[in-house]
Amino acid sequence: MDFKMPAETTEEIRLFKKFISTNIKPHLSQWYAQGEIPRIFFQQMGAGGWFDFKFIDGNLQKLSALRCAMIAEEMAKVSPGVAIAGLVHVHLGLIGLWLFGSNKLKEKYGLSAIKGQDLMCVGNTEAIAGSDAAGIGLQAQKTDGGWTLDGAKAYVTNGFISDWAIITAVTDPQAERKNRLSMFLVDLNSDGVSRKKLNKQVWIPSDLTRLTFDNVFVPKDYLLGEKGMGLKQVLTIFAYSRVPISALTLGTAMGAFDLAVEHARKREMFDQKMIDFQAKAFEMADFFARIEAARLAVFKACWAMDQNKNFRLESSVAKYLTVDIARSVSTWSADIFGAASVIKEHPIHKFPMDAWASSLGEGTQDVQKLVIFRELLKNYQDHS
Numbered sequence: 001m002d003f004k005m006p007a008e009t010t011e012e013i014r015l016f017k018k019f020i021s022t023n024i025k026p027h028l029s030q031w032y033a034q035g036e037i038p039r040i041f042f043q044q045m046g047a048g049g050w051f052d053f054k055f056i057d058g059n060l061q062k063l064s065a066l067r068c069a070m071i072a073e074e075m076a077k078v079s080p081g082v083a084i085a086g087l088v089h090v091h092l093g094l095i096g097l098w099l100f101g102s103n104k105l106k107e108k109y110g111l112s113a114i115k116g117q118d119l120m121c122v123g124n125t126e127a128i129a130g131s132d133a134a135g136i137g138l139q140a141q142k143t144d145g146g147w148t149l150d151g152a153k154a155y156v157t158n159g160f161i162s163d164w165a166i167i168t169a170v171t172d173p174q175a176e177r178k179n180r181l182s183m184f185l186v187d188l189n190s191d192g193v194s195r196k197k198l199n200k201q202v203w204i205p206s207d208l209t210r211l212t213f214d215n216v217f218v219p220k221d222y223l224l225g226e227k228g229m230g231l232k233q234v235l236t237i238f239a240y241s242r243v244p245i246s247a248l249t250l251g252t253a254m255g256a257f258d259l260a261v262e263h264a265r266k267r268e269m270f271d272q273k274m275i276d277f278q279a280k281a282f283e284m285a286d287f288f289a290r291i292e293a294a295r296l297a298v299f300k301a302c303w304a305m306d307q308n309k310n311f312r313l314e315s316s317v318a319k320y321l322t323v324d325i326a327r328s329v330s331t332w333s334a335d336i337f338g339a340a341s342v343i344k345e346h347p348i349h350k351f352p353m354d355a356w357a358s359s360l361g362e363g364t365q366d367v368q369k370l371v372i373f374r375e376l377l378k379n380y381q382d383h384s
Contacts, residue, residue, distance in 0.1 A: 006066075013070050019048055020078055028079055029345075031205040037085050039119070039161065046116030051090050052244075053098065053114050060098050060110040065302040069247035076251025077258065080354035083248045084361070085206040088158045089113070091241040093120025096166040097185065099240070100225035100233050105185060109164065121162040123153035123211055124234050138213065140169035140182060146220040147171075147184065149192075149213040157361075159209030160197045162188055166237070167213075168230045181230030185222045192216040202357035204350065239312050242362045243301045246318035249358040250298055253291055253326040256351035260284075260333035267336075274336070287329045294321040313375035320368040326355035 023044050031037055045051055052068040054061050068091075075083035094113045097106060097120070112118040126136050138151030149169055159165065164185060171182040188195070192214040200208045225233045261284060264274040274280055297318040304311035330351040334341035341348050359365055 009064070009067050009070065012067060013074060016048075016050060016071055016074055019044075019050065020074060024075070024078055024082060028082075031082070032345075035205050036161070036207060037082060037205050039116075041082075042086070042089065042116035042119055044116070045086060046114055051086070051094070051114050051116065053090065053094060053110070055111045055114055058107060060106045060114075062095070062098060065243055065305040066299065068244050069298055069302050072244045072247040073251035073254065076248040076354075077255035079205075079350075080248060080252045080255070080358070081203040081206045081350065083251065084203045084245075084357075085158055087241070087244050087248055088122070088206070089116075089120050089162075091244045092122040092237060093158075093162070093164065093166055095240050096120075096122060096183070096224065096233075096237050099236060100183060101185065102221065104221065105224075109185075113164075118164060119158060119162045120164045120166070121156055121158035122166045122234070122237065123156045123159065124168045125153065125155050126151075127154045136168060136170065136181065138167070138169045139173075140171045140184065140218075142171075143217070145217075146222070147218045149184070149186065149216040149218060151213055153211045155198070156209045156211050157203070157206055159188075159211050160195055160207040164188060165211065166224065166234075167211075168234050171227055171230075175228060178231055179228040181234075182227045183224040183230040183233050184218045185224055186213075186216065186218055190216050190218075202353045238362050239315055240305075242315035242319045243298070243305055243311070245358065245362050246294075246298045246301065246315065246322045249319070249322035249326045249355070250291070250294055252351060252355050252358060253294070253322065253329045256326075256330040256333035256348065256355075257284075257287060257291065259348050259351075260329075260336040263336055280336075283332065287325070287332065290325045291329065294318070294325050297321045312371060313379075316363075316368045316371040316375070319362060320365060320372065323355070323359045323365060323368075326358055327352075330355040 023041065050071055052063045054063060072083055072087060075086065097110060109118055113120055128135060128137055138149060140147045140149050165188050167184050167186045168181050169184060170180050172180055193216055194212045196210040198208045198210060264280060267274045301311055301314035301318040304314045334348050334352050337348050340346050343349060
């Protein structure tokens with residue numbers, strides 16, 4: 001087993017760190033104050049080739065999961081809110097097109113999405129349906145030449161800035177739960193689509209938006225995958241996106257930890273540096289060990305994905321462990337800064353809130369435990 005990072009990936013991450021220094025860090029305070037990320041940033045990401053897909057010989061191709069994870073971690077160390085905006089565009093929106101879109105749709109929208117020109121998101125969660133992904137109420141009625149959508153999606157990251165959304169809707173109310181839903185690629189600039197940006201306090205400066213659909217027409221060719229398979233398809237998208245969001249969550253933990261260690265090395269109290277107190281030294285050692293363990297879980301999930309193996313178990317383990325450590329270390333890091341941490345503009349302030357957000361995206365901790373248990377049970381049955 002070789003734990004050495006591929007030289008090519010190491011070089012790419014070195015270049016991406018330079019990209020962060022040039023294209024993210026100087027603008028963060030302005031983006032946070034405005035509560036939004038300008039579209040030019042996504043175009044810069046696309047121009048740099050940082051969106052984890054390539055369009056080769058007319059085919060949309062996914063790049064290494066390990067590379068993607070390291071990019072997500074590095075961005076989240078600086079701003080989990082910026083990182084999630086990029087992740088949603090690629091690993092919820094674009095990956096849904098890659099998995100379930102027709103060749104015609106991939107050719108038509110894939111390249112513009114890779115370039116960051118057309119932005120994408122996913123709308124599944126509703127006020128009545130969160131962890132219960134099948135419990136949605138948005139309706140899709142068959143009509144001449146396609147479908148009409150009526151209803152709303154409650155909490156859509158990137159919903160305010162996106163051009164296209166992958167939307168799940170009920171196409172057969174009488175079918176059993178697993179076959180009630182279908183998935184559509186929806187133009188968010190269509191007549192009947194309205195957006196309301198929500199006032200959230202996590203993952204700033206990305207947006208969280210309520211999308212309402214009032215008799216919105218979707219051409220028949222914009223049905224993604226198979227009719228009645230929307231639930232299975234959206235759960236597949238979530239399984240894929242759990243790997244990069246685990247890396248993002250790891251970056252959230254590491255970003256908070258780095259700030260705390262640097263502060264503890266400089267801050268003097270009771271005539272000595274904070275870092276010289278054995279209690280704090282042991283806490284740092286404990287948190288670092290847990291971060292490293294979570295990183296190995298993320299890398300194993302990346303390996304399983306890149307090897308085209310079933311990665312559902314590995315992705316949920318990675319998500320569960322990274323959320324656990326991010327919650328703990330971000331709160332501890334804020335404590336290291338004391339009262340300064342409650343100031344909204346302070347660099348440490350966002351990390352506990354963003355760790356909380358990570359615990360909700362792509363399934364809560366209870367959802368991860370349910371997935372882990374089910375996959376674990378399958379393994380026992382296979383060996384019985």
